[in-house]
Amino acid sequence: METPKSIVIIGAGIIGSTTAFYLSRHPSLGSAQVIILEASKSGAAQGASGKAGGLVAKWAYPNPLTRISFHEHVRLAEEFNGADRWGWRWVSVGEWEGRGAPRSNRRVGTAPEQTTSLQKKAGLSSPTTSVDRQAKGLPEDLSWVNANLTESFSLMAPPGDTAQVHPYLFTTSMLDLSVEYGVRLVRGRATTIERVEGKVSGVRYADSETGVESILSADCVILAAGAWCPTLLPDLPVTGTRAHSIVIRPPPNTPVDSVSPYVLFTSIRLPNSRRSVTPEIYPRPNPEIYVCGPGDTRVPLPQTVDDVQVDVRACDEIWEWVAETGVLESWALGEVSHRQACYLPIVSAGGGPIISAIPGTQGLVVATGHTCWGICNAPGTAKAVSELVLDGKIKCADLTALDLTRYL
Numbered sequence: 001m002e003t004p005k006s007i008v009i010i011g012a013g014i015i016g017s018t019t020a021f022y023l024s025r026h027p028s029l030g031s032a033q034v035i036i037l038e039a040s041k042s043g044a045a046q047g048a049s050g051k052a053g054g055l056v057a058k059w060a061y062p063n064p065l066t067r068i069s070f071h072e073h074v075r076l077a078e079e080f081n082g083a084d085r086w087g088w089r090w091v092s093v094g095e096w097e098g099r100g101a102p103r104s105n106r107r108v109g110t111a112p113e114q115t116t117s118l119q120k121k122a123g124l125s126s127p128t129t130s131v132d133r134q135a136k137g138l139p140e141d142l143s144w145v146n147a148n149l150t151e152s153f154s155l156m157a158p159p160g161d162t163a164q165v166h167p168y169l170f171t172t173s174m175l176d177l178s179v180e181y182g183v184r185l186v187r188g189r190a191t192t193i194e195r196v197e198g199k200v201s202g203v204r205y206a207d208s209e210t211g212v213e214s215i216l217s218a219d220c221v222i223l224a225a226g227a228w229c230p231t232l233l234p235d236l237p238v239t240g241t242r243a244h245s246i247v248i249r250p251p252p253n254t255p256v257d258s259v260s261p262y263v264l265f266t267s268i269r270l271p272n273s274r275r276s277v278t279p280e281i282y283p284r285p286n287p288e289i290y291v292c293g294p295g296d297t298r299v300p301l302p303q304t305v306d307d308v309q310v311d312v313r314a315c316d317e318i319w320e321w322v323a324e325t326g327v328l329e330s331w332a333l334g335e336v337s338h339r340q341a342c343y344l345p346i347v348s349a350g351g352g353p354i355i356s357a358i359p360g361t362q363g364l365v366v367a368t369g370h371t372c373w374g375i376c377n378a379p380g381t382a383k384a385v386s387e388l389v390l391d392g393k394i395k396c397a398d399l400t401a402l403d404l405t406r407y408l
């Protein structure tokens with residue numbers, strides 16, 4: 001690939017925005033222009049990248065990508081004060097099993113179709129590698145979970161192996177830091193990647209507000225549109241799974257440190273029911289408590305992120321699982337500030353992500369299919385893509401297993 005003069009990134013989720021950041025800091029960028037094109041009227045991080053949990057874990061996968069990503073997360077947080085800017089902090093992660101308390105005869109709901117696991121625990125070689133699996137008691141400072149309803153608790157990773165970011169703040173910070181170095185954000189939905197004689201020549205797009213079509217010329221196009229990538233490259237083996245989540249604000253006078261930094265992978269036996277549910281719980285320093293449920297495939301991917309349908313009942317059920325069952329202590333629970341849904345990009349053949357030049361079209365690169373680990377693996381992906389585009393090959397890690405040809 002020749003060193004490009006004008007680069008267009010399609011999609012300002014975490015992958016596109018972090019790629020913009022790494023391109024903007026790459027020594028070989030020279031006078032090349034970088035434009036990031038985002039379909040949402042509300043700007044960056046309106047999809048999965050603004051609605052994810054935010055766990056950064058050494059056990060994420062694929063391993064070579066996570067190794068470089070974890071290191072880069074730590075570096076970025078140190079260099080740009082991630083603690084204040086995007087809620088970076090080290091967290092403990094635990095597996096919590098217990099039961100919900102029967103507060104009334106009412107059944108706490110389980111939407112039967114909500115059964116797709118997000119697979120976040122799949123990378124653990126054993127559930128509790130170097131930590132005492134026999135430990136049943138809750139840590140002293142994990143006071144926001146009801147001890148009486150706890151049946152078992154075990155740490156899933158040693159200290160220093162797990163951290164968190166606020167995904168929306170991380171993504172928008174990456175974009176802001178790129179804009180400071182000359183990257184330009186354009187709000188519009190890419191409709192076609194233009195090609196001339198086997199090379200990319202630009203991106204045709206419809207303005208997000210007016211719908212008016214224009215073309216951005218480019219000699220390099222980076223497709224980072226998450227689950228929407230196949231709308232522009234139909235042969236890509238990528239699909240989307242919807243997932244719902246809620247954000248709970250603790251009551252206003254709750255001391256900031258009282259909801260201590262533990263991410264919990266739960267299994268809750270519901271009262272008045274034989275069902276168990278497995279919401280993931282992420283307290284954040286701002287402070288808020290984010291909770292997500294499993295994925296579903298009930299509603300196909302809409303045209304843009306702004307059209308994603310939120311099933312309010314699915315969000316209410318997440319609240320019922322963790323709050324009405326008494327699993328979370330009532331003093332930590334204020335109001336639900338967000339009821340939301342988004343689509344994770346998934347490689348249909350399994351594995352992923354895909355970080356690759358597109359064979360047969362010079363100047364076209366794709367980075368998507370990060371499943372449940374896109375927040376964790378964004379910095380490594382972005383570094384790799386910036387090298388592929390500006391150095392002609394990925395140098396930071398051996399990512400040949402993520403080349404598109406391996407999936408076709």
Ligand SMILES: Cc1cc2nc3c(=O)[nH]c(=O)nc-3n(C[C@H](O)[C@H](O)[C@H](O)COP(=O)(O)OP(=O)(O)OC[C@H]3O[C@@H](n4cnc5c(N)ncnc54)[C@H](O)[C@@H]3O)c2cc1C
Binds near residue numbers: 244305373
């Ligand atoms: C419930 C849930 C919890 C999660 N928790 C974690 C976690 O704890 N840790 C972790 O590492 N990962 C987590 N993830 C996964 C992570 O959120 C995703 O892997 C990641 O956000 C994918 O980022 P992306 O930039 O590829 O896609 P997106 O965030 O979907 O961004 C794609 C962007 O492209 C834009 N776009 C689409 N089509 C076009 C077009 N034609 N023109 C212009 N723009 C376009 C979209 O509007 C969007 O802004 C979670 C995901 C979910 C759903």
